[in-house]
Amino acid sequence: MGLQDIAAAVGTPCYVYDADLIRGAYATLDEAFEGYPHAIHYALKANSALAVVRLLHALGAHADANSLGEVDVATRCGFRPDQIIFTGVGKSAAEIDRAVSLGLLAINVESPGELDRIDQRAVAQGTVARVALRVNPDIDARSHPHISTGLKSNKFGVPIDEAPALFREMARRKGLRPVGAHVHIGSQITTLDPLTRAAEAVVALAHALRAEGIALQHLDMGGGLGISYDGGPVVNPADYVRALVTATRASGLQIAIEPGRVLVGPAGVLLTTVVDVKQFPGAKRFVVVDAGMTELMRPALYNAFHRIEPVVPRAGEPGPVDVVGPICESTDAYARDRLLAPVEVGDLLAVRDVGAYGAGMAHTYLRRPLSPEVMVERGEWRVIRRRQTLDELLSLEE
Ligand SMILES: Cc1ncc(COP(=O)(O)O)c(C=O)c1O
Structure with a gap:
């Protein structure tokens, strides 16, 4: 053959995919956590072929969805709602409604307006939505400008300085329960330093929130780890995971990551x-x-x-x-x-x-x-x- x-x-x-390479890439990330509490949320945007998504599910992955379509693909492939994180810079009313009704692990909130809309829909449905705030740490991922997302000039998330006030607001709302902080600074990142700095920024945020009585459950460090398309140097995935664990360990919080490319590329x-x-x-x-x-x-x-x-x-x-x-x-x-x-x-x-x-x-x-x-x-x-x-x-x- x-x-x-x-x-x-x-x-x-x-297109031809090798299932064993996907298995191997998943195991490398998973094992590098060495028992530290974590969840690997496969970013379906990288490849949402049902067979690929089912394979990741069978390996023990959780899911990261960037649209309602991806949320539904994830549930059809066996992911429970509490294994799915939903991210998206412009969630429609219908998307918010359905995400709230499913009871996802977290809806990553992108703006004050969206915070409000999720709260309203949750209250209308008589439920409480678990939410995380996507923070923009203004860190240059040093990737291609079209796939950098963590700079002030990018459309994603809220400036990290605004985050404490927005977390306080989420904690006050009847329809919201803040469970996490989310950061994703870009894709095809080939140096460790920006990823480590982004992780340290959300850990510092979580510490500050805890001091105010807002206790998060997880820190979602996003995806973005690059692969070597041309044989040039990239970050070793195990080194990446170890850097995240080192940055987070003192907080004791669960780490979520959202890798796509490194698992299936x-x-x-x-x-x-x-x-x-x-x-x-x-x-x-x-x-x-x-x-x-x-x-x-x-x-x-x-x-x-x-x-x-x-x-x-x-x-x-x-x-x-x-x-x-x-x-x-x-x-x-x-x-x-x-x-x-x-x-x-x-x-x-x-x-x-x-x-x-x-x-x-x-x-x-x-x-x-x-x-x-x-x-x-x-x-x-x-x-x-x-x-x-x-x-x-x-x-x-x-
Ligand atoms: C929010 C979010 N999470 C995860 C990913 C996956 O990124 P990657 O495939 O680079 O790991 C992306 C892709 O850009 C994303 O936008």
């Missing part, structure tokens, strides 16, 4: 077929493949790097090429001036590390149906989502 067989059976483009490859190769005198060599920004947005969105390799290498020296998709947008390129071994039309390429923010961000621009997803487990593979048909894509329309 190899990638070639899978591509031959389901066609390309297709390296477990996925995107298989794509070369559909054209062209080069004119004095110009670049273009390798055109059948996958594009519709299947993997990251290069077009943030110039992200993904390794690209022929599945069956041909003899010959690598040469510089642009690997581009078939979409009529100039940003639809997976790699520019990349050294690639010789390829011909019909060759299969593997785009690496697409398990996070790959299929989850896919879309159907140009009426391109969604591509299938395959899970490899114990030497066997199975389709966990088949290819969408054009009829299915059009079925909502008049």
Whole structure:
């Protein structure tokens, strides 16, 4: 069983996930806590394929949802409401209503106005909603600007200086019970220092609140741990967990983390077929493949790097090429001036590390149906989502 067989059976483009890599990544994080009270809330936004979410559930993860759809996916995959954290910078009235009625572990509050709306809905429902406050510590995650979230200039959370007053307000409200503080400063973070400083900031906040009689239960340190897309240095996940535990231990509070990418990113490859190769005198060599920004947005969105390799290498020296998709947008390129071994039309390429923010961000621009997803487990593979048909894509329309 190899990638070639899978591509031959389901066609390309297709995503292939390795369940054992996900298991291994989960175990590395979990074991690094060495018994310190914690919960690993898998961030469904990274990849919410039902089979992936069920796998994380079976491993003992809890869930972090960023929309009502993700909350419902989590419950359908077996998570109890008290294992689900709901985060979102603009929760609609319907989302708040349902989140309150489910009795989630925590709704992460993003603003004074939202605090008010959650309280009103909880009172109307005759219940008390568990809430955490998302604080913005104004710490530079030193990641790509499009995936940094913990700076004053970002739309997320409330400035940490405002947090004590808002916690007091939450404690006063009939419909709210403050249970945690939340911080998430960005994604694809590759140095430990900003993550440690963010953790220390929420621990200090929790200490100050306790002195006022507001006792939290958990500190939600968010997600954001980066992976090595290009072989460059990243934070060792066990070192990351140890740094969080060191920062938190004296408080005795439970640690929640919301990792996405580090759990599933390296477990996925995107298989794509070369559909054209062209080069004119004095110009670049273009390798055109059948996958594009519709299947993997990251290069077009943030110039992200993904390794690209022929599945069956041909003899010959690598040469510089642009690997581009078939979409009529100039940003639809997976790699520019990349050294690639010789390829011909019909060759299969593997785009690496697409398990996070790959299929989850896919879309159907140009009426391109969604591509299938395959899970490899114990030497066997199975389709966990088949290819969408054009009829299915059009079925909502008049
Ligand atoms: C609130 C929140 N939690 C968790 C995550 C997961 O981040 P990552 O996949 O980088 O671990 C994100 C993603 O940006 C997020 O916005």
